[in-house]
Amino acid sequence: MAGAAALSAIALTLAACSSNGGTDGTDGGLSGSLAGAGSSAQEAAMAGWRAGFEEQSGVSVSYDAVGSGGGRTQFIAGGVAFAGSDAALDAAELTDAIARCNGGDVLELPVYISPIAVIYNLPGVDAEHIQMSAATIAKIFDGAITTWDDPALAAENPGVSLPSTAITPVHRSDESGTTKNFTDYLAKASGGAWSYDASGEWPIDGGQSGQGTSGLVGVVTGGEGTIGYADASRAEGLGTVAVKVGDSYVPFSPEAAAAVVDASPAAEGANATELTIEIDRATTAAGAYPLVLVSYDIACATYSDQGEADNVKAFLTYVASEAGQARAADPSVAGSAPISSALREKVQAAIDTISVG
Amino acid sequence: MTAKTDLSSTPDSLPSSPLIHDSRTLPRWSPWAFLGGSLVVATGLLALIGTPTPTGVALLGAVFFAISLTAYSARVEGRRHATDRFATTLVTAAFGAAMVPLVSLLWTVLANGLPMLTASFLTSDMVGVYGDIQGGVLHAIVGTLVITAWATVISVPVGIMTAVYLVEYGRGALARGITFFVDVMTGIPSIVAGLFAFSLFTIVFGPAYRAGIMGAAALALLMTPVVIRSVEEMLRLVPNELREAALALGVPKWLVIVKVVLRTAVAGIVTGVMLAIARVIGETAPLLLTVGYVAQVNADVFNGRMTTLPVYAYREWSQGRVGVDRAWGAALVLILIVMLLNLVARLVSKYLAPKAKP
C-alpha cells in the first residue's frame, strides 16, 4: 500500500509538471481534442501532421497506430473521429460506417502516398540499383530464383558483377498494407510469374520474416544476400531495386510514386467522397513507380457534434494542404510523396462536405 | 535471506581436518595456476589454427582447465577430491556462462540508453514531436506509475487478506482449493491476462472503450498471486509463540492477526509487494492489447488511452531511426524505476521492521 501511495504521488507530481496538457484553442474557435486511430504506415506522417496542426490551431490530436483493421473497427464503433487505413472499406464495413456517420456520406481520402522500396543487403555490389522486372521479383520471393548470379538477374543487369550468394527473401510476418500492395503489384505486373492473390497476409509458408517494418528491415540488415520490401523512408543504408516500367528501369522516388497515382483510375464504387484509387500496377507511363502504398484517412461527412465536425474538417484540410503534404514528405519525417494538385482539389471538395447533422 | 547467508557461509571457513584428510591436498593457488595455464595453451592452440577470439579462448580454456585440474587432482588427491574439483568447476562455469548474456544485456541497455537520458527526455512527452526531434518519456512514466499504482491498489488488499485466510483461518477443501488456484493464477500468461481485461471491459463498456484501468486490471490479475505467495511465506515465518502469547492475554483473534502477526511481518510484506510490482511493471503484451498509445500525458485512469514505458519502447522501436534510441532510453528509465522501487522497499522495510530489543 505504501508503494501504491508513493507511486501515485510521484505520478501526480509528474503529471502536474507537464506543460503540454490541454492548451486552449487560439484560432477560429477550434478547441478541444481530436482522436484518430489506424494504419501504422501513417504513424510517422501523422506525428508531423499533428505537430503542425497543433501549432496552427491549438487542437490536440491523438493517433493510435493500432493498425488499419483496428482503426476501421474503432471508427465504426464510434471510438475515434477518424481512421487511417491502408485499404478502402469493404461493402459490409461501408454499410456500418454510413450508420456510424448518422446516415451521411463516408469520406475516404487518399492523403498518404508512399513508395515501397524493394531493399537488399548485398555488400560488395557497387551498382546504385540492381534492376529487376516484376516477374524477376516474383520468382525471387517465390523461391524460383535462389542465387544472386542467376541468369535472369544477370541479363537484366549488364555490366554488374553479381556474387553467387544465396538469396534469402524476407517478408512481413504480420498482416500489413505494405504486404498487400506488394503482392498486388506482383500479381498484376509479373505476367503470371506470381500465382497468388493480393493479400495483407504473406501467402507463402516458411522463410525469413520480420514483425513490422522495423523487424523486416532488421532481418534484411542482419543477413547477407537478403531481400525484402519496406516503406521507402526506411531503406537508408540498404540497396534498393529499380523496377522495370515499360522498357526502362525506375528507382523509387516521391515524384515517381505520385505519377503512378495520377495515372491510375478510380476504384470501382468510388464517388465524390470515397476517393478510392485502383493503382495501375502494370502501368507503362514514363517515370512512374507502380510499387506504392496509398493510405486513406476515413472520416464522416456528418458529425453530430459541432466541435468535432469543425476539428475533423480543419485537421483534414491541413493534412491535404501543400504545407501538410510537404511536412510528411520531409525525408526525416515520413518521406512520402505529396499528392498532386489535381488530387488535392478532389480531396478538398470532399472535406468541404463535412458538416453537423 | 541475509540471516540464512550468515549461517551457510562457505565451508572454506572450516579447515579440512588433518586427522581425517590424510591424503595430500593441492595448494590453494593451484586452480588459478591451472586456469592461467589452460588459457595460455588455448590461446596458443587457436593461434596455430587461426586467429584466437575471446569466445574461443574462453571456451577452449575452460575445457582444458576442467580436464587438467580434475586429472591432476585425481592423481594427487584421489578420486573424491577430483570429483569435488570438477563439480566446483562446473558450478563456477555455469555461473560464468550465465553472466555473459546477463551482463551484456545490462551493458547494451546502458550503452544505448544512457546518451538519451537527458533532462528534456525525462520531462517532455511526444506532443509535437516528429521526424528527428528527440521527444520524451514523461507521459510514459506517468502512465506506467499510474497503471501500476492502480494494479497495486487492487491486488494488495486482496492478496494480503487471502494470505491471512490461508495462513490463519483456512482449513479443509476450500483452503486447499484456493491454494491450488493461486498456483494456477501464478502461471497465467500475461497475454491471457490482457485478453481477459480486453474481453471484460469491451463486453461491459462497448468495443471502443480504452482506458488505463483495463491495463491495471490485467496487471492486478498477474500481481495478486505473487502477493499472496510472498505474504503467505512471511506470515508463516511469524513464530507461533507470539500468537499464543497474545491469545492467552485474551486478545481476540482478529486483533492478534492485525496487531501482532501482520505487524511482525510488515517488513517482509512490503518487500514482497515491491517484488510483485517489479514483476508486472515491465509487462508489455497485455498493455499493448488494452491501453494503447498516445503522445500526451494522461493521468486519468478511467478515460482514454495511456502510454506506458514498455509499450512506448516497443512502439518507438517499430518506428525505427530516432525511435530506436528512444526505445533504449525508455528501457533504461524503466530499469532505473525498478531499481528505485527496490531501494525504497529496502528502506521502508528497514524502517517498519519491529525493533528487536535483545
Add this chain to the structure above:
Amino acid sequence: MTVTSPTRSPRTPAAASGGTRSRRRSGRGFYGLSLGAGISILVVLAAVAAFLLIEAWPAIVASREELDAISWLDASSLAVYIGPLIFGTLLSSVLALLFAVPIAVGIALFISHYAPRAIAQALGYLVDLLAAIPSVVYGLWGALWLQPVIDPFFRWLSDNLGFIPLFADYTPPARNVLAASTVLAVMILPIITAVSREVFLQAPRLHEEAALALGATRWEMVRMAVLPFGRSGVISASMLGLGRALGETMAVLMIISPGYLFSFFLLKPGQHQTIAANIASKFPEASGLSVNALIATGLALFTITFAVNMLARWVIARRKEFSGAN
C-alpha cells in the same frame, strides 16, 4: 514463490472465549473479509475462463466458410490451426527449460554455497534485478546482440551436424526456434535462480555441518545435504519458469521468423510460432471473428498453463515423499 517452507503452518488454538459483542462482530467481520478475498480468487479465475470462453465461442462454433474469411486462417478448422501453435509454444518453452535449469541450479549453488558472502549478496541483488527487466528489452537485446553472436555457432552446427534433421538448413540471420529458446532461457534464468537459491539457503545447516565433519568434500555435502532438500523447490521453480516461457510474448515476437508447422528443424526459419507471439502479431489488424479466433488460441494457452500447473503439483507431491524436505 511456491517454495515449500520448512516452517509448519501454525495451529492456532481456538480464539479465546469472552469479549464484548462488538468485538466478536469485528472478529467475524475480519474473518468474512479474509474469506471473501480468498473466494474472490476463485471467482476471478472462473471469470477469466468464462470471459475467454464467451469471446472465443463465436470462433469455436463458426462454420468453415466463416473461418475461411479470416485472411490468416487457411486451415480446415480452428483446431487444425491451433495445433502447430501449441506445438511451437511447447517446443520453444521446453527447450528453454532444458537450457536454463542446469545453469540456474549451478548459479544458485554458486551463490548459496560457493561464492564468498559479500559477492553472493551482490549477485543475489543482480539476479533479482534481472528478473524485473521487461521482456521488450530482452527482445531488443536478442535482435541486436544475441543474433550476431549466436550466428557462427549455428553455422557450425548446421555445417557439421546438418545430416541430423534437427540441425539442417540453417539460414542466417538466426531467427529460428533455437534462437528464441535461447532468449527465453536467459529470461527465465533469473526467476529459476532466485527461487532455487532461496531453497538451497534453507537447507538444514546441521546436515551440512554433519556431512563436512564426517570428511565429506564440498560437492559430497551439496549432493547429500543440499540437493535432496532442494529438489522439490527446484522443480517448482522450473515450473514457474516454464509458465513464464509458455506465455512470453514480446521477445519471441521480435526474434522468431514465424511459421505454422509441426517441424523439428530447429535451425530453419519460418517453422514455428508460439500462441502468445501470434496473438500479439495478429491482434492489431484483427476485427470481428478473427478477434474471437485469437481469443480462442488464448484460451488454449490458458488451458495448457493450467495443465502444466496440475502436472507440477502432482510431481512435487510425489517427490516430497522421497525427498528430505519436511
